[in-house]
Amino acid sequence: MRERLDPESVLREVAGLEGRIEELRRAAELPDADARATLDAALVELELAVAALRTVGGEQGGAAGHTAAAEDERRVLKSVFTDAPVPLFLLDRDAGVRRVNRQAADLLGTSTGYMAGKRFTAFCDLATRAPLRSQLAAVIRTGRRCRVPVRFLGRERPVDAVVTLARVWIRGEPDPMVVAVAGPTTTPVAPAPRSGTAPRSNSIPQGDSVLQGDSVPQGESVARGVDVAGDEAVASLVHRMDVMASVTEMLLDEPVFNETVAARRCARLLATELAEWVVIDLVPQRQADGGGQTAAARNGEGTPRRHVVMGPGEDEDAEDAARRISETDPEPGTLPWTVFETGQSDLRPHAEDLDLLGACSDGRPVLSTIGATSVLCVPVTDGDRAIGTITLAGSGEHGPFALLDLSVCERIGRYLGLVIRAARLYRRRAEVAATLQASLLPRTLPEIDGAELAARYTSATHGTDVGGDFYDAFPAKDGWGLVLGDVCGKGEDAAAVTATARHAVRLVSRWRADPAEVLATVNEALLTEDRFVTAVLAGIAPRGAGMRVTLGVAGHPPAIVVRADGLIRTAARGGVPLGLFGDFEAGLDTLDLAPGDTLVLYSDGVLDACDVTRRQFGRDRLLETLAAHASGPVDDMLGAVERSLLDFCDGDLRDDVSMLALRVLPPSLD
Template sequence: MPDCLEPETMMREIVDLEGRIGELRQAAGMPEIDLRATLDAALVELELALTALRSVGTEHTNEAGRTASAETERRVLRTVFQDAPVPLFLLDRDTSVRRVNRQAAALLGTSPGYVSGKQFTAFCDLATRAALRSQLAGVVRTGRRRRVPVRFLGRDQPVDATVTLARVWIRGEPDPMVVAVATAGQETAVDEAAAAKAAKAKAAAAELRQADEDVAIATIVHRLDVLGSATELLLREPVFNETVAVRRCARVLATELAEWVIIDLVGSNGIGHPSQTPWQPGGRLDPVEAAIASGTLTRQVVMGPEDERSIEAAQSVEALVPGRDTLPHMVFTTRQSALRPHVEDLAVLGTAPDGQPVCASIGATSVLCVPVQDGDRCIGTITLASSGENGQFGLMDLTVVERLGRYLGLVIRAARLYRRRAEVAETLQKSLLPRRLPEIPGVALAARYTAATHGAEVGGDFYDVFRTKDGWGLVLGDVCGKGEDAAAVTATARHGVRLMSRQYGTPRDVMAAVNDALLEEDRFVTAVMTTLELRRDRVLVSLGIAGHPPAIVIRSDGVIRTSSRGGVPLGLFEDFEAGTDVLDLGVGDTLFLHSDGILEACDQNREEFGQERLLETLAATATEPVQSMLDAVQSALLEFCTGDLRDDVSMLALRVLPERF
């Protein structure tokens, strides 16, 4: 007769049954699933349901008989359990491991204490878990012994085995327990081949011990190589880039240590930019600090195998937000690493929208997660997941990834500080240049500023178009050096020229006054300034030059003329004298001012762009719109130096239009 089920027990059985049926459905959709084993498990569930229905209203079995049987089995277990020559597992009704013998621990490549208390199915691959759970439930309810093929997740590689399951009653325990006996490989009779294998075992023991030592050494060397390779990749670029660093780190780990790599961060490109203080001007909380304070993790990278199914799984995992009940969020909030060599809860990394646990969708049975720390704060996590085909994650893996998490955090911190400083520099640089050029009757104006590709400091180039005492003026200059100090001198020079042009009528007098203002500064300035006299059919240009590259005139027919050179930089000497020149521009003629960043730009062979290449480009675009002329110069320059500008570049051009007044 089946056991009588009380109402509370019946409800527990129903809930457990629903859970196991859900697992069987998930398992049926996995690749390389043993459909026969899954079908057998489904039949077991049907038998369990039938047994439960028949048990309603029946009486308990004879208590004395049960006690005597349980006591007998208990004495047998006590005698043979620890010294049994085969792996033995003693399981509670909920399939958690109560105790294992030494052989069982050796089969899994771990210690008995580690196995105890964990779910028995956690030590099996995902393909056999659902069927095994159903078979265990069948043994508990019916008492019939069953043999189940399983694949244990050993320390170095999976172990195929057949497990015999038997129900036992132990005095003092309210529920039955299960003894699981594992037989590695296929069950066969002991024959001569087996005897020969046993005879060779002793002779091979020394060789195996040596092999184990060699493997351990190789493992240590490999982990050190992984750490070294990752560090080199993170620090390879002179300018830190957060996105590149994160992807490089993930790629190394996915190639060398794990099948799946997941990196989550706060305050990344998608959330906001960091600052050195938690408060921005105006009292607003910095987006990064707000993200860290709220514990908002954003998924940055998911890398896994390249097969079609894995790619679909990766896309699903990428779309998930790490919830507060997931391992990455726990590691982030506690700043403590977590190692799960054998995953019991498949939802430890979250659950997909279709209800499938992430570990099930990516086939993960072993997981580790470490914090990404920038020295002061935790800014994210690195999670590795594996199916166990190449063994489970261990403490050595955890140590390596922890170190890499610290390195990545420091690189991200540097990248964010660099990006923040670049933004400040860009904002400050824009404040030193006119927002837009004014409209001057009868002429077309165009300007272009291109920042150097290296460094995040404010450049020293400036240009401006402004009203003068008698009309209009243009100026283009270059302050020695970069940074905030150079920016202060740039502002003084630019606005000084504007102010003095209202008082003095010639470029020579204006520049002399500006020179006096810059004498107390620690930096000098090269500049070229012009005043314009607009006539009916031409424009008369008066030049003042202070140690700057000469102005260039491009005639409408392509003929090139340059102004005279002369003068010394502003801010060096009290007895300043500017170089002067006068140019006459007709209809279609173009005046071109530029900084020395154009001439000194170098290619990979350290050859400079130079004056001749500039003049050729200008001559070739003499009849094109003035903006197109500047575009052509910039394109030729960037192509020559392959986009690697070592200095800022400024250009200012004026063309006389046919329609005068």
């Protein structure tokens, strides 16, 4: 039929032509693109362009001559849709599905109501969408029938078919429509599923017996179909329960929560079991600590960032695609952004919009890059708000995503969100503990004439509470003071007592030279606290070429003197911990240090460290390590003890470890 195109129609034709040409370009770039089909479609587009140019300014042909034929076609269509034994689709000029018959719905394993209103091309794989769209436009424009090879995305697996397209005129419709007839189909053998993958739905493959002439008796076929459907439904449900259990065990199998590890493990499992591609977007912790996500997003804060992209296998193309997708964050208008803002999950079994997941850095849509036709997206929630999204995308090789997949992923999103919340709380608490712990120790050690100082502090490997160990070196009334102590317990309460004990020792030592008197005064200050403190205090005073050390001990492991020749002397022990009794008495001792001698103070965490058999590091190993490094720098001596300790317990320290050492230097030549 020849028709004159008015300016509005010309603009519409040109816009449609441009859009279809762009789709053909994208389709040609797909790895499994049919070059011949794309070329044929391109030639059709050229023919349409020429035909449109020839009709511009032409006369409107009489449509009345087609009235009888159109009415006949309408009556034929009405009966055909009811009784035809082949799949039939009625499409509008924009390829929207107006109506389908039961056979067409069975072919795709869905319902007639579900398909109505959606794009016909949405039910085809990406490689055939663009050529099909061009052929539909050609049929609408020229009225010539054509046959197009199509790969339908069936519920269970793709179905290859040859579709015949024919233009029809229906009374009451301003534009012509298209009838699509799916001819004899061949259902290819589905690829071997990935390990653990089960069919995504509980429906049975349909269309084979109808379209290929299955010889099995009808009653037997129906019974067999019911059995197969029941078996597949059970297998599908059990598989998803296994996925849920695996995710739960995987996320909780971490003594110390780590959100990056949890997200990557979750993505890897989902990419193995439920989808070809998994993308996880999360709000960084510094942004997630703020207000609500919608207000934050408007202010440019609290926006999700791409965290993990996991694709199928490890081939070069998949890795390149994953890299490009990783370089782009969710943008407003994309599905992950919308799900994050609304907190509502979204399922697109047949994704029509190629820009649904945005575009890569090269401008190519993400869906085209990964060849995905089915998408679902769920929020990652921490119990209070959305902190990210999980997006699954598949090519349809195992059927489109279903509501059961959405339900499973929603639960996984909640699990992952709770783990991330715990990880962030744990990390925040660890940072606070580290900051508080640092404030309880001197930033730097002072310089003491004629002596060399060194210290080591190693926190326990379990837990995030502030430790109770402390040490300090400070000016005293008659020289210098060294103190090392350990508060009973951990946490903020212990930290408060630690600060009180440390600063009280420094303050009192300004006016009192005797360590016993200093400790007695500190004991009075700690009597009101709920925790006790063990400590050793050393008063250092010059004495000839060496130094005299006066020790006060309050229930703490005794100090050690390492002579320059490697001999070891252990100072006296004694006293009771501070803060327990009003009647306090410290253990006392006096030592003389010659040049090269080293005084070592340490916490009980050194002695109590255990190996896997629960043997303690003990006093003998400590003394042997100190003696072996008596001639080296004092910092190297403490480092050797630390390494020996960590090797002994395989890095698993159950208590904090602190050490403080002073070595007398030989007299200078000056």
